[in-house]
Structures are given as C-alpha cells and as structure tokens.
Amino acid sequence: MHRRLFLGLDLSTQQLKAVILDDSLTLIHTESLNFSKEFPRFGTIDGVIRDPSSPSRVFTPISLWLSSLDLLLHRLSLHSHFSLNDISAISGTAQQHGTVYWNMKGEIKLEGLSELSGKSLEEALQNSFSKEECPIWMDSSTTEFVDKFDREIPNLNGITGSRAYHRFSGMQIAKIFKYEREVYDSTSRISLISSFLASLFTGRIAPIDLSDGCGMNLLDMQSLDWSPLCLSLALDSQDDQLISDLRSKLGSPVPTSTNLGVISSYFVSRYNFSPNCQIISFTGDNLSSMADLNISCGDVILSLGTSDTAIYCSSSFSPLERGHVFIHPTNTHQFVYLICYKNGSLTRERIRQKCNLSWDTVSDALKTTPVGNNGNIGMYFDMDEIEPRVKAGDYKWNEKGERVESFSSSCEIRSVLESQCLHLRSNCPREINRVILTGGASHNTDIRQMIGDVFGRDVYTAPVADSAAQGGAKRARYVHNMPDVPYSAYFTPNLTLIARPIQENVEIYANLLSIYKEREASLLHSY
Ligand SMILES: Nc1ncnc2c1ncn2[C@@H]1O[C@H](COP(=O)(O)OP(=O)(O)O)[C@@H](O)[C@H]1O
Numbered sequence: 449m450h451r452r453l454f455l456g457l458d459l460s461t462q463q464l465k466a467v468i469l470d471d472s473l474t475l476i477h478t479e480s481l482n483f484s485k486e487f488p489r490f491g492t493i494d495g496v497i498r499d500p501s502s503p504s505r506v507f508t509p510i511s512l513w514l515s516s517l518d519l520l521l522h523r524l525s526l527h528s529h530f531s532l533n534d535i536s537a538i539s540g541t542a543q544q545h546g547t548v549y550w551n552m553k554g555e556i557k558l559e560g561l562s563e564l565s566g567k568s569l570e571e572a573l574q575n576s577f578s579k580e581e582c583p584i585w586m587d588s589s590t591t592e593f594v595d596k597f598d599r600e601i602p603n604l605n606g607i608t609g610s611r612a613y614h615r616f617s618g619m620q621i622a623k624i625f626k627y628e629r630e631v632y633d634s635t636s637r638i639s640l641i642s643s644f645l646a647s648l649f650t651g652r653i654a655p656i657d658l659s660d661g662c663g664m665n666l667l668d669m670q671s672l673d674w675s676p677l678c679l680s681l682a683l684d685s686q687d688d689q690l691i692s693d694l695r696s697k698l699g700s701p702v703p704t705s706t707n708l709g710v711i712s713s714y715f716v717s718r719y720n721f722s723p724n725c726q727i728i729s730f731t732g733d734n735l736s737s738m739a740d741l742n743i744s745c746g747d748v749i750l751s752l753g754t755s756d757t758a759i760y761c762s763s764s765f766s767p768l769e770r771g772h773v774f775i776h777p778t779n780t781h782q783f784v785y786l787i788c789y790k791n792g793s794l795t796r797e798r799i800r801q802k803c804n805l806s807w808d809t810v811s812d813a814l815k816t817t818p819v820g821n822n823g824n825i826g827m828y829f830d831m832d833e834i835e836p837r838v839k840a841g842d843y844k845w846n847e848k849g850e851r852v853e854s855f856s857s858s859c860e861i862r863s864v865l866e867s868q869c870l871h872l873r874s875n876c877p878r879e880i881n882r883v884i885l886t887g888g889a890s891h892n893t894d895i896r897q898m899i900g901d902v903f904g905r906d907v908y909t910a911p912v913a914d915s916a917a918q919g920g921a922k923r924a925r926y927v928h929n930m931p932d933v934p935y936s937a938y939f940t941p942n943l944t945l946i947a948r949p950i951q952e953n954v955e956i957y958a959n960l961l962s963i964y965k966e967r968e969a970s971l972l973h974s975y
C-alpha cells in the first residue's frame with residue numbers, strides 16, 4: 449500500500465530543520481542543517497550578519513536560505529528508510545517578522561522554476577530579489593518608525609495585537625520605503641520568511657498567513673485584512689495609489705489552514721517528490737510550536753531557542769502593553785499570546801564559554817553556589833533587549849544591591865541562568881498550570897529544574913526534536929486529510945514530566961523575583 453508521509457520544515461535563526469511523520473504520527477526522520485557551519489561563504493555568525501557600521505541592523509542573505517533548502521532536500525533524498533516520493537503534504541514554519549523582497553523578474557523566474565530543475569535554487573533564482581539582505585527579527589534599527597507608530601496610533605495593539613516593535617515587518621517596510629526607495633520601488637511582492645519558503649514549494653508567491661501576519665504591525669485582527677491606517681503610516685502618505693500598491697505587494701492574507709495546491713514540478717524533477725504532494729500554508733515558528741503542542745489555556749510553552757519565548761493561549765482578545773497577541777493557527781476560538789526575549793541561547797552560550805565550561809561542567813559549577821546565588825544578580829544582554837527595552841550590556845549587583853564589575857565564574861554561570869528564568873517568569877501570566885519546555889536549551893537538566901523552581905510548577909516536554917517543524921508536519925497531515933473533527937481533538941499533546949518544583953527553592957525564587965524586578969526597572973531606557 450502507498451505510504452503516506454508528512455514533512456514539516458522550520459527555517460529558524462540558526463538552522464533549517466525537517467521532521468517527517470507518518471499517517472499515525474510516528475516520527476520517521478529528523479534532520480537539521482546549521483547555516484553558519486555549512487555555509488561559511490556567506491559570512492554569517494549564528495545564522496545572521498550584524499552590520500559592523502550599524503550593529504542594530506541585523507540580516508541574513510537570501511542566498512543562504514536558498515542554498516540551505518537545496519542541501520537539506522538533497523540530504524533527505526539520500527535516505528533509504530523513506531522516499532520523498534511518499535510525502536503527501538508539506539507545511540512548515542520560519543522565524544517570525546523577517547521579510548523577503550521579490551522583484552518582478554523573481555516572480556517570473558519562480559513561476560518558470562520547473563524548467564530550471566538542473567540548477568540549484570540559488571542559481572535558478574539569481575537576481576530575483578530587490579534586496580539580498582533580509583532584515584530579521586533581531587534587527588532593532590527602526591526606532592524612528594516604532595516611535596512614530598506608537599505616537600500616531602495609540603490603539604495600535606488593539607488593532608494589530610501589538611504595540612510597535614522594532615523587528616515587526618511594518619517597521620522594516622517603512623524604513624525601506626523612506627531610506628531605500630529604489631529597493632522599495634523595484635519590489636513587486638513582499639513575503640514573510642514563512643511565506644517565502646512556501647512560495648519556493650508552490651512555484652508562485654504564497655500568501656502571508658493570518659497568524660504570522662500578526663507579527664507585522666500592519667494586520668487588522670478584526671477585519672482580517674491590512675489596516676489602511678497602518679499602511680498609510682508606513683508610507684507616511686494618504687495617497688490611495690501608494691497605499692494600494694503596498695497592499696498588492698503584500699497580497700491578501702489567508703487562514704493558516706489554507707491548502708496552497710500542489711508542489712512545483714521543479715521539486716518533482718529535482719528531488720523526486722510526487723506531483724500530487726500538497727503544500728499547506730506555512731506560518732511563524734512559535735505559532736507552529738503552539739500547533740504541535742496543542743496546549744490548553746492555563747499552560748505556558750517556554751521555547752528556549754535562539755530567542756526565549758513564552759507562549760500561551762486564551763479565548764479572549766486582550767492586548768498587552770508588553771508582548772503580542774496573534775490569531776491562533778489552528779483554533780479559531782482562541783488567541784495566541786507571546787512574549788519574546790532576544791537574549792536567549794546565544795547569551796547563555798557566551799557566558800558558558802567565558803566561564804570556560806561545557807554544559808556538563810556547568811552542572812558541577814552550579815553545585816558550588818546556593819540557589820538564589822547569595823543575592824547576587826546579573827543581567828546579560830548581548831543585544832538590545834526587546835522585553836523590556838534595555839540597552840545591550842552586562843549589569844551586575846551584589847547582595848547589597850551595589851553595582852559591581854565582575855563575578856566569580858561559578859557566580860556568573862548561576863547568575864545568567866537564574867536571571868533568564870526570573871526574566872521569563874516576571875512577564876508571564878500569574879495563573880499557570882503547567883510549563884511545557886521546547887527549543888534547544890530544553891534538553892538541559894539544570895535549566896529544566898530551575899524553570900520548575902522559578903515558576904513553582906511541574907515542567908513537561910514533548911518527545912520531539914523540534915516542535916515548530918513537527919507542528920508543520922502535523923498541520924500538513926491535518927489539512928491534507930481534511931478531517932471533520934476539530935484540530936484540538938485530533939492532536940492530543942504527548943507530554944513527559946521532566947521536573948517537579950522543589951518547595952524550598954520555590955520560596956527562595958519567589959522572594960528574589962521582586963528584587964529582580966526592581967533591578968530590571970533601574971535599567972529601563974529606550975534605544
Ligand atoms: N544542553 C544544552 N544546554 C543549553 N543550551 C543548549 C543545549 N543544547 C542546545 N542548546 C542551545 O540551543 C540553541 C538552539 O536551539 P534551537 O531551539 O534549535 O534554536 P533555533 O530554533 O532558534 O535555531 C543553541 O544556540 C544552543 O545554545
């Protein structure tokens with residue numbers, strides 16, 4: 449009998465990952481490819497380039513993503529325990545907010561991809577983009593536009609689900625319109641990174657999905673269409689022609705459950721996909737993790753990847769002062785709430801390396817200091833932090849609350865982990881039933897326990913390599929099979945308990961939380 453497999457992809461900050469499930473959700477294969485290690489020729493560090501003359505400008509070359517997709521599919525095609533020909537549907541996900549700028553030539557080349565199956569995607573799509581450098585979520589070079597949106601549209605979070613944020617696509621588009629007008633004018637379509645990846649598979653520009661679209665500060669969450677007010681502010685103009693031109697560059701957003709049709713024959717010829725393979729709308733990585741874990745309201749997902757994010761859901765729409773509301777990717781009766789911290793795994797790695805430790809020896813070092821670190825608190829921001837807006841830097845206080853320059857190595861490693869956990873806790877909703885951990889750092893047993901102690905809740909994880917990619921595979925299967933039951937009844941999360949809070953530690957951290965908040969408040973200044 450014909451085997452039915454489902455492929456989920458995740459184009460995150462540092463890697464491109466794949467998860468393949470069969471029809472009964474058994475994990476068949478996972479694969480990942482690290483951008484900077486596999487492709488040093490693009491000059492990225494941790495998947496990104498920070499502009500040396502303007503460090504708040506952060507981008508990734510589009511050619512790196514194209515080359516990575518080719519290499520990943522090539523590797524997947526070599527395995528003998530499954531065949532790409534058996535993939536019935538593909539969906540996926542990408543880091544949120546980043547934008548891709550297609551030119552008219554690119555749109556034409558994309559539609560003619562099938563004739564170019566002898567060429568790599570990078571070769572086939574050469575000169576297809578009006579901008580090689582794609583601004584990504586780490587960018588914070590848009591202060592001028594953030595201030596303008598916050599000032600001019602006081603109800604922005606009521607309309608779009610978020611106050612103005614540097615990394616949100618609308619800010620990036622406004623900046624390009626003002627400062628790179630020739631790039632803007634030669635752009636025929638703008639994709640989010642998720643819809644860019646879907647476009648490659650469908651061989652035509654894929655629509656932006658409504659969930660990831662909420663990360664742009666442009667989408668009206670009531671009308672489910674682009675907000676005329678936000679479009680006009682991004683262009684600093686009331687001109688109907690300009691506004692309608694931006695509207696057509698963005699295309700009409702679609703529900704995340706949209707079936708985009710069959711795969712481009714480029715992938716059929718080049719990688720032996722079936723011509724019947726269906727492409728299901730792609731979405732943002734955090735939203736896809738929500739789809740994978742399919743949690744109940746009251747649970748919180750902490751995704752500890754390049755960014756640290758706290759994600760939860762609610763049936764009511766109640767915009768936050770700090771954080772975001774998104775349309776739910778799989779449940780029309782709920783909304784997704786998300787708070788994102790820029791300084792996650794890369795900051796943990798920096799301090800670990802500074803202390804000359806491996807993740808195994810971190811465990812031993814933590815045993816030499818008490819829980820609560822004798823009142824020493826350190827906050828570490830490699831880059832300007834998103835939440836709250838704090839300038840990049842390392843900030844340390846001793847137990848008397850005095851600023852100090854340095855900590856011992858064992859004090860430092862505890863302080864980075866404790867402060868990141870307290871940081872996550874301080875912005876989370878008060879009522880939490882369970883914490884569900886995902887992302888690379890969720891494998892770390894010390895971090896698992898510390899999260900349990902700081903949150904005072906049981907900690908669970910899902911037995912998968914990457915919940916964002918797996919969310920893609922599950923959504924692909926769901927939409928492809930067209931079930932007449934709700935998604936939530938279809939995918940029960942398969943969670944494992946990984947840490948239980950230790951009461952004594954819970955009390956120490958509960959006391960420390962208010963001191964942590966005071967220290968943090970002393971750092972608040974705009975950038
Ligand atoms: N055992 C570990 N302890 C702490 N951090 C880890 C561990 N294993 C992996 N990581 C971190 O996980 C990060 C990658 O996480 P991942 O969720 O795959 O990120 P992304 O989706 O942003 O690419 C790496 O930067 C690495 O620092």
Ligand SMILES: O=C(CO)[C@@H](O)[C@H](O)COP(=O)(O)O
Nearest residue numbers: 460461543544585753754755
């Ligand atoms: O900006 C956000 C969410 O709002 C980030 O969470 C990006 O979506 C990047 O994801 P990772 O690469 O860290 O998974």
